[in-house]
Amino acid sequence: MQVDIKGLLPYAPIYQAMQDFTAARTPHTPDQLWVCEHPSTFTQGLAGQASHLLSPGDIPVVATNRGGQVTFHGPGQVVAYPLMDLQRAGYFVKEYVHRLEEAVIRCLLHFGITGHRVAGAPGIYVRLQDPRSHALLPQRPQHNASANPDFSGLGKIAALGIKVSRHCTYHGVALNVAMDLSPFERINPCGYPGLQTVDLSTIGISVSWQEAADVLSHKLVTYLAP
Numbered sequence: 001m002q003v004d005i006k007g008l009l010p011y012a013p014i015y016q017a018m019q020d021f022t023a024a025r026t027p028h029t030p031d032q033l034w035v036c037e038h039p040s041t042f043t044q045g046l047a048g049q050a051s052h053l054l055s056p057g058d059i060p061v062v063a064t065n066r067g068g069q070v071t072f073h074g075p076g077q078v079v080a081y082p083l084m085d086l087q088r089a090g091y092f093v094k095e096y097v098h099r100l101e102e103a104v105i106r107c108l109l110h111f112g113i114t115g116h117r118v119a120g121a122p123g124i125y126v127r128l129q130d131p132r133s134h135a136l137l138p139q140r141p142q143h144n145a146s147a148n149p150d151f152s153g154l155g156k157i158a159a160l161g162i163k164v165s166r167h168c169t170y171h172g173v174a175l176n177v178a179m180d181l182s183p184f185e186r187i188n189p190c191g192y193p194g195l196q197t198v199d200l201s202t203i204g205i206s207v208s209w210q211e212a213a214d215v216l217s218h219k220l221v222t223y224l225a226p
Helices: 011-025 093-110 184-186 208-225
Strands: 001-008 032-037 041-044 061-063 071-074 078-081 115-120 120-127 154-164 166-174
Touching: 001 208, 011 032, 011 061, 011 078, 011 166, 032 208, 071 184, 078 208, 093 115, 093 120, 093 154, 093 166, 093 208, 166 208
Parallel strands: 001 032, 041 061
Antiparallel strands: 032 078, 041 071, 078 166, 115 120, 120 154, 154 166
16 A cells, blocks of 8 residues: 655545546556645535534535545644555455554554544544543443444544445545644534544643654554455
8 A cells, every 4th residue: 555645735635636546546556545634624424414513614614425424624633545445455344444443543552542432433532531541441332232322431533434436445534633623612523412522632642743644654554454
């Protein structure tokens, strides 16, 4: 997988470039991983409901074809876009999502933080009171888990939103590093009223955008490998 760390770029041109790359690729096109950050932007997924945009104000809202609801992108957030041929990699979408989440969990572990999955809610979460705790969450995915996600005591630190076209992926994952989190208060993040959003800096981890981008990129290349 070829890694391209791009830095700060407007959202719309990257969105278009992902679509163009995916439409033009052949069975022999090498997979790529684009890593960047965006100026302040709200993005709506295909299932997005206008009611989850509480007060966007002067921040632009972009409708996209990814899964999921509304989220926020802004400076200080590492956004990773894997452009992968899943058929060639040899696994399906459910495993792809699991591998994306695992890469984020391993990235957080690199910085001493324990990331968690929550049943029914894609993304990665941390304990607000003890982000280094390895104790298993009662609301982790299990066979008998409730269909209603339980975010008690948790903050969301990474969001997922993907699109698969002809077995090929685009969109991806966003990890909050050190950003202005206040725009998340203008939406119901990922469609969940009151869901708290955190970044590495608010849980006591001081790390540069570049270092976080490098570590996440390495983990994604490792855990998305065929």
